[in-house]
Amino acid sequence: MTNHASDLIVTENLRKDYREDDIVVPAVRGVDLVIKEREFTALVGPSGSGKTTLLNIISGLDSPTEGRVWLKGKPISEMKGAELSDFRRDHIGFVFQAYNLIPVLSAEENIEYIMMLQGVPKNERRERVRKILGDVGLQGMGRRMPPKLSGGQQQRVAIARAMVSRPGLILADEPTANLDSETGAALLDIMRELNEKTGMTFLFSTHDRMVMDRADRIITLKDGRVARDEIRAENPIR
Amino acid sequence: MVLRMAFRNVLRQKRRSVLTGLTIFGGFTLAVIFIGWADGSYNNIIDEFTRNRLGHIQIQEKTYFDRPSLYKTVDDPKAVSGVLKGIPEVESWSPRVVSAALAASGDKSAGIQIIGLDPEREAETTRFDRKIVRGRLMAGPGSKEAVIGRGLADILKAGPGDDLALLTQAADGSIAEDLFRITGVLSTGDDMSDRTSVHLNLKDAQNLLVLGDRVHQIVVTVPALGRVPAVARAIDRDLPDPSLRAVPWQDFARSFYEAMQADKAGLWVMLVVIVVIVGVGVLNTVLMSVLERRREYGLLKAVGTKPRHVVRLVLLEVLILSLTAVFVGSLVGLGVNAFLAEHGIKFAEGLTYGGMEFGTMRSELNARSFAIPLVTVLASALLVSLVPALRAGKTDPARTMRLH
Numbered sequence: 001m002t003n004h005a006s007d008l009i010v011t012e013n014l015r016k017d018y019r020e021d022d023i024v025v026p027a028v029r030g031v032d033l034v035i036k037e038r039e040f041t042a043l044v045g046p047s048g049s050g051k052t053t054l055l056n057i058i059s060g061l062d063s064p065t066e067g068r069v070w071l072k073g074k075p076i077s078e079m080k081g082a083e084l085s086d087f088r089r090d091h092i093g094f095v096f097q098a099y100n101l102i103p104v105l106s107a108e109e110n111i112e113y114i115m116m117l118q119g120v121p122k123n124e125r126r127e128r129v130r131k132i133l134g135d136v137g138l139q140g141m142g143r144r145m146p147p148k149l150s151g152g153q154q155q156r157v158a159i160a161r162a163m164v165s166r167p168g169l170i171l172a173d174e175p176t177a178n179l180d181s182e183t184g185a186a187l188l189d190i191m192r193e194l195n196e197k198t199g200m201t202f203l204f205s206t207h208d209r210m211v212m213d214r215a216d217r218i219i220t221l222k223d224g225r226v227a228r229d230e231i232r233a234e235n236p237i238r
Numbered sequence: 239m240v241l242r243m244a245f246r247n248v249l250r251q252k253r254r255s256v257l258t259g260l261t262i263f264g265g266f267t268l269a270v271i272f273i274g275w276a277d278g279s280y281n282n283i284i285d286e287f288t289r290n291r292l293g294h295i296q297i298q299e300k301t302y303f304d305r306p307s308l309y310k311t312v313d314d315p316k317a318v319s320g321v322l323k324g325i326p327e328v329e330s331w332s333p334r335v336v337s338a339a340l341a342a343s344g345d346k347s348a349g350i351q352i353i354g355l356d357p358e359r360e361a362e363t364t365r366f367d368r369k370i371v372r373g374r375l376m377a378g379p380g381s382k383e384a385v386i387g388r389g390l391a392d393i394l395k396a397g398p399g400d401d402l403a404l405l406t407q408a409a410d411g412s413i414a415e416d417l418f419r420i421t422g423v424l425s426t427g428d429d430m431s432d433r434t435s436v437h438l439n440l441k442d443a444q445n446l447l448v449l450g451d452r453v454h455q456i457v458v459t460v461p462a463l464g465r466v467p468a469v470a471r472a473i474d475r476d477l478p479d480p481s482l483r484a485v486p487w488q489d490f491a492r493s494f495y496e497a498m499q500a501d502k503a504g505l506w507v508m509l510v511v512i513v514v515i516v517g518v519g520v521l522n523t524v525l526m527s528v529l530e531r532r533r534e535y536g537l538l539k540a541v542g543t544k545p546r547h548v549v550r551l552v553l554l555e556v557l558i559l560s561l562t563a564v565f566v567g568s569l570v571g572l573g574v575n576a577f578l579a580e581h582g583i584k585f586a587e588g589l590t591y592g593g594m595e596f597g598t599m600r601s602e603l604n605a606r607s608f609a610i611p612l613v614t615v616l617a618s619a620l621l622v623s624l625v626p627a628l629r630a631g632k633t634d635p636a637r638t639m640r641l642h
Contacts, residue, residue: 056636112239
């Protein structure tokens with residue numbers, strides 16, 4: 001498969017089977033995808049259609065049973081250990097469905113943690129944390145520990161954490177699933193704004209109509225296969 | 239930030255951390271007290287055995303230790319004294335002559351050992367004067383007075399004021415015999431010695447044995463047991479006569495030294511027990527914690543934390559817990575040791591060891607009693623934590639996110 005300069009994610013015949021004892025459960029069955037830079041894409045489909053598995057494989061959290069994934073032209077599905085950790089840390093931000101903040105770190109420490117792993121100097125870390133907390137509407141709440149934040153606030157911290165290291169790609173697994181519609185809409189607006197301002201690429205898995213309404217492109221998965229790929233707004237790069 | 243995370247994780251499960259900390263604290267404190275007590279007790283026994291009787295170092299003719307003989311002597315004790323005066327770590331010394339003899343009092347007789355000594359020097363070196371239980375020390379040279387062991391007094395049915403006839407061979411080959419007046423009975427705490435010893439004034443013994451100024455041993459004491467080998471080497475280096483040798487107590491009382499070493503082996507058994515207790519306690523806690531926090535480790539890895547950093551985080555938590563427990567344990571353990579070193583434990587009926595009786599046993603405050611438990615406890619806690627820590631490092635983020 002040929003990679004174009006603007007191709008951020010390329011998957012080739014991606015398959016993932018889960019094994020439970022002797023039973024093989026296919027989760028992804030031969031997915032070929034190209035996601036270009038700056039896209040704001042929603043991955044939709046019923047439960048069990050393979051959305052989360054596909055996101056996990058694209059992010060390098062999981063490995064495919066067959067097929068390959070390139071991210072920025074690098075074969076992420078073939079990376080292992082520290083190389084994979086570093087690549088993921090530097091190029092991918094992940095927003096999980098259930099907030100997933102580190103419970104013993106405050107909001108600002110959760111955001112700062114990834115930059116610490118990247119070796120960003122302390123002063124710069126502090127400055128970037130301060131700015132991004134403002135961007136996600138959490139000024140003055142940096143010192144709060146996760147249990148002292150509402151679900152929406154925690155998800156904002158998770159988004160800020162995913163973006164602060166300035167990755168090219170943000171993967172979000174049902175980011176609005178546990179939020180009320182108002183909070184969900186506000187977060188989507190933040191992400192949309194960041195996509196437009198910074199050029200970060202967003203790929204969501206979702207059931208949420210609000211996400212679909214805001215997406216430039218909707219990829220529908222069914223039984224682990226791409227059933228439909230609808231481009232709703234033209235990406236200037238495409 | 240990793241250190242902060244580790245601290246907060248330790249504080250997160252307070253009850254579990256306290257229980258684990260108590261296990262480590264208990265193991266460490268017990269080990270500190272036990273080693274301090276064991277060292278104190280052994281050193282009490284060794285000090286009793288050496289300082290009160292044989293001295294820490296003996297200067298003898300080279301072959302005297304293996305084959306004692308009346309003729310193997312230190313020919314110029316004054317020259318040796320000159321050397322000893324020049325070594326600052328020598329506390330005191332006392333020359334002795336030693337010879338086998340036959341003693342008789344009234345119609346009783348017994349095989350004995352004549353020990354000729356200078357009562358003043360001997361009092362300074364081996365506290366000879368404190369061992370008199372009846373009567374008094376012998377007077378100066380020419381007094382022909384004797385102090386005998388308590389056991390020998392029982393055998394001969396003799397005591398202060400009784401006459402004692404001694405018969406032996408003199409260094410000139412003649413038969414030496416003389417009559418002495420018993421002035422005192424002593425108890426050294428060593429039954430064997432007390433059944434056979436007759437102490438004479440050094441000069442009287444030298445005259446009896448026709449030795450002139452020669453002696454068989456010069457008994458030396460030093461302030462600290464630990465310095466004995468070094469001081470023995472220093473004396474040995476400076477001795478004026480190449481036929482002489484300075485022998486540390488570990489050599490001239492080899493069987494006693496080996497018995498002490500064998501007894502000390504019990505210490506290692508106790509340490510193994512402590513390692514097992516601490517190991518099981520820590521392993522249990524860390525394993526539980528790692529299993530409960532798999533999702534968290536998965537998250538850390540998902541955001542880019544390397545496996546080795548997850549391992550480091552788990553070990554850091556154990557280290558924080560261990561160091562805290564060790565710090566508190568040091569205060570308690572060393573405090574108890576300091577108290578026992580100062581006041582000791584008094585035995586109402588006396589404690590007998592190797593024929594020696596001890597009224598009070600004391601602990602010892604030394605670096606070893608802190609360092610050995612420190613290394614043992616920290617190493618065992620970290621070692622048993624390594625398996626769960628590696629397991630945490632291997633957490634599969636996608637799987638844990640999916641399952642939890």
